[in-house]
Amino acid sequence: MLKPTTRWHVKTVDEQQAIQLAESLNVSPFIGKLLLGRGIAETAQAETFINKDEQAFYDPFLMDGMKEAVDRIHKAINDHESILVFGDYDADGVSSTSLLVRALRELGADASFYVPNRFTEGYGPNIPALEKAKEQGIGLVITVDTGIAAVEAARRAKELELDYIVTDHHEPPPELPEAYCIINPKKPGCPYPFKSLAGAGVAYKLAHALTGEQPSDLLALAAIGTISDLVPLVDENRLIASKGLDIINQGSFIGIEALLSVSSIERPVDSEHIGFGIGPRLNAAGRMDHAGPAVDLMLTNDPASANQLALDLDNLNQERKSVVDQMTRQALKQAEKQYDKGQKFFVIAGENWHEGVIGIVASRVVEKFYRPTIVFSINPETGLAKGSARSIEGFDIFQALSGSRDILPHFGGHPMAAGMTVASENLYLLSSRLNKYSDVMLTEDILTPLTTVDCECNVQDITIDVIQELNILAPFGVENPKPKFAIKNAHISGLRKIGKNQNHLKLAFTDNESSLDGIGFYLGDKYDQMTPDVQVSAVGQLSVNEWNGFRKPQMLVEDIKVDEWQLFDLRNEQKIQERLTKIPKEKRLMIAFHKQTIEQLELNQLEDEIYSFDDIDSEALKREYLVLLDLPNDRQQLKSLLQKRDFPERIYVIFHHTEEHFFSEFPARDHFKWLYAFILKQGSLNFSKMASSIARYKGWQKETVYFMAKVFFDLGFVKIDNGVMTVNPAPEKKPLTESRIYQQRREQMELEDIFCYSSYQSLKDWFNQRRLERSSIEEAASSELQGLY
Incomplete structure (x- = not known):
């Protein structure tokens, strides 16, 4: 196995329904099955899914707060107010920021952008940045991909008489910011039909509402943000991604072209190219330094500037990879200790770890151990720890963390990821709470990757x-x-x-x-x-x-x-110890029927793990893999071993033996008859001297002559005294097969025939027969037990 x-x-899925759906669409049955598996059963629905060009965008004014936002922005444009787009430093935030700035500037707005520094300002709108905006004469601030949890920042903006519009897509907290208006499809009471837009998707809807038409060129940026943020690529997100990729493949903004070049991405560009090529480079700016250059790249119309900015982002991405690898090694050591303790939720922390990559490191830990994980970077000067969380399928990490809001002054995210700040002294308390919660919520099924x-x-x-x-x-x-x-x-x-x-x-x-x-x-x-x-x-x-x-x-x-049991033939293996150590220690049951085998195979380092036939305990018999180092004394010994336990998932056979009886001559009955008659005729003879002469005369092997003499002695037919052999005058009549020596030699030859010199298939057939015999015994026992009731 x-x-x-x-x-x-x-x-x-219903096979017949899949065929009918496929026929109605003129596609293969495979496509019909895949569509049904995605919950698309109606022909019209399937046609819309396949023919993306025919799908329509939702009316942006269905989103609560959209009309108020559009009216206020148009007023700012008409009154020549300065507008500040306040963004986030990840790929979605960069895309959202550049998208809305482009849209505003095309409408004639005096629009600039601000992205906070991850390391000095942290996530989201902050009071100092808003105060500075007010000093610079900004009349209107619009957040993109952020702001839904920034209650204090919104309150300060109001005090500053700074109009403040929030556009976001993250989960709303219990208390919403007191803003001029909030555009978020997840906001309680918002009637917008699709709730899973990315930040760039929400920004695109605002641009659509502002311009009165679908700005197709901006779809390239909306697609990058949507794909990079790992939101569901269904419904309107699918439309944004599809049409945006079409724009990118036709040739879009100079900054995107420069990124495709440094990423060595050739057309046609698909979602994987965005997710693993473009997105990581845009993210690298905010992770390693400041996201401003990434936004500059998406806004520039100068080819030379675009090429240099793209190259800078590529270099930052290489640096990011190196830092991630180093931190991951340290994080995995902590994770291994927590795993060994039986913890279901990992809380990992390190002093002065690079805050920009802790989310990536958390993802690496989840990939290795498949446990929800938070990785924190502790600032020893402030005593604060900034963390990034990643979850597993079926476990809502946002919900899990929501119970600890009292010790998380800054916290936000999704069911699969979250970000937060906590006092380092509360890390143990947070870990304790999360593991107590996880002990209830995380079942073995959830903890096994699906x-x-x-x-x-x-x-x-x-x-x-x-x-x-x-x-x-x-x-x-x-x-x-x-x-x-x-x-x-x-x-x-x-x-x-x-x-x-x-x-x-x-x-x-x-x-x-x-x-x-x-x-x-x-x-x-x-x-x-x-x-x-x-x-x-x-x-x-x-x-x-x-x-x-x-x-x-x-x-x-x-x-x-592999569902069936497997036979691994190591009979000709040269590096036995190396091969055996590759078998998981906790699963292997290694058996040596003869003690000298361990030394002969040079397995002294594994001696403590090797069992003899007589000392196998019940726990050892539960191990899934059976390793047979040498030949048993007889077939019954091996049959008995296989009946004591469930049939192994794997059997590894070495069948080491020092004497090769199979290739020796086994004397026939006439051989024994002639030799006995010869000894009887001689009366007595010095057998050790005569054995060689007898062997030459008869054309036998000398070892064969000695073997027959030992059988005669074992049966009491002859006596041997000081090397002189004489016939017993009144021997008891016995068949040759009663001799223990005769039986052992015959059994050993048959053992070698079955286990050492047989073909792989013959050997497997022998074990299969034992498996069938065991099944028959179990069935009979089960029937007998049922009969008792």
């Missing part, structure tokens, strides 16, 4: 045409993920490890005459956990592999499993 690393949940599989398929179903057709479901992202497929119980071929560090897996799935290439990045450790004859199931995404002008379908394998 090979257990998967995640829980596989395969979506089930892989959602869109549908199962056969190897022959996967073609280049099918893979290309999947693109009609793009753009992919949260709640519209790239489809995952499962192949069930396929044979494999060409299994090997690849890559500089041999940490990737290459294989081919075969089914009848069809074949599908597969590659599993960072799955190289699975190589030693699969046998060539086994049938495997795999989950992954599909892609087209282009190489040397050839195009082939392939699966990017994410997880793999």
Whole structure:
């Protein structure tokens, strides 16, 4: 067996309904299944989903506060008031800020922007920045992607007689800021039909309302913010992302073009390019220094300036990667200790850790341990710790943290992520509360990573045409993920490890005459956990592999499993100890039937872990993997071992033995008859001297002659005194098979035949027979037990 690393949940849909839906859309049944799996069952709904160009944006004035905001902004433009767009320092905030500034300037507004410094000002609108804005003659402040929790800042703006409009998309706190108006689809009572816009999406809706039409060029910025912020790519977000990507692929703002260039992204640009190329570089500015240059890049119309700014962001991103790697190593050490203590929620902290990357480090910890995690950076001078939280599927981290608002002076976020500030002296209290909460809310199922599989398929179903057709479901992202497929119980071929560090897996799935290439990045450790004859199931995404002008379908394998027990043949393995140490210690039961085997195999370092047949305890018998280091004394000994326990998930066989009886001559009955007659005729003879002559005369092996003499002695047919052998004058009649020496030699030869020199398949058949026998015994016992009731 090979257990998967995640829980596989395969979506089930009505096959006939999927076929009918596919026929109505003139697409393949696969697309029909995928649409049903995404909750799209009606033809009209599916056509809208596929034909994105026909989908319409919602009326922006459906959003509460929109009319008041538009009227006030137009008044500011008409009265030549200076407008300040107050943004955030992540990719969504940068996109929102540049989007709204561009929209305002196109309307003739005197618009500038302000993004706080993460390290000196922290998250969100702050009082000093608003006071400075007032001093500079700003008449109107508009927040983007921030502000919904900044109650004190809003109160100070009112005191300053500074009109203050909040546009945000984060979860509203119990107390809302006292602003001129608030635009947030999640605001209580807001009738807007779609609640999951990103900050850039809300800014785009405001730009739409201000201009009276859909500003298509600004969709490029809205798409970057939407995709980078990991909001659900459904409904209006899907429309923004799709149309925005179209604009980017046609050629958009100079700053975006410069970022595509330094990121080595070629067209067509898709959501993955934004999420893993553009977004991280925009984020790097605010994480490592200040987000201002990122906004400048999105606003500039000068190619030279754009190229330099893009290069600066790329350099910051490289620096960010280095810092993240260093901090992650330190964070994982803390996480491992908390994991060993049984904690379900990790609270990790370090002095003077780079505040700009603690969110990324938290994500790395979650990837490794799959536990909700907060990573804090402690400022030893102020005694404050700034933290970034990341959650797992099914656990609302915003809700979990909401119970500790009394010790979180600054706090905000989503069900999957949050940011906060806490006094470092309260970190232990926070950890204690969160773990107490998690002990109730985090079940074992939630703590096991979940892989959602869109549908199962056969190897022959996967073609280049099918893979290309999947693109009609793009753009992919949260709640519209790239489809995952499962192949069930396929044979494999060409299994090997690849890559500089041999940490990737290459294989081919075969089914009848069809074949599908597969590659599993960072799955190289699975190589030693699969046998060539086994049938495997795999989950992954599909892609087209282009190489040397050839195009082939392939699966990017994410997880793999084997449902049947496996036999690992190590009978010719040279590096026994190295191979055995790769088997998880807590799962392996290593058995040596003969004590000398440990020394002969040079396994002295593992001696304390090796059991003899007579000292195996009940706990050891529960281990899933059975390792047989040498030959048993007889077959019954091994059969008895297999009956004492559940049949192993894996059996590793070495079957070390020093004497090779199988290739020795085993004398026939006539051989024994002739030798006995010869000894009887001689009366007595010095056997040690005569054995060689007898062997030469008969053409036997000398060892065979000695063996037959030992059988005669064992049966009482002869006596041996000082090397002289004489016939017992009145021996008891016994068959040769009564001799213990005869039985042992015959059994040893048969053991070697079955376990040492048989083919792999014959050996596996022998173990399979034992498995079936055990099943029969269990069934009989179960029937007998049922009969008692």
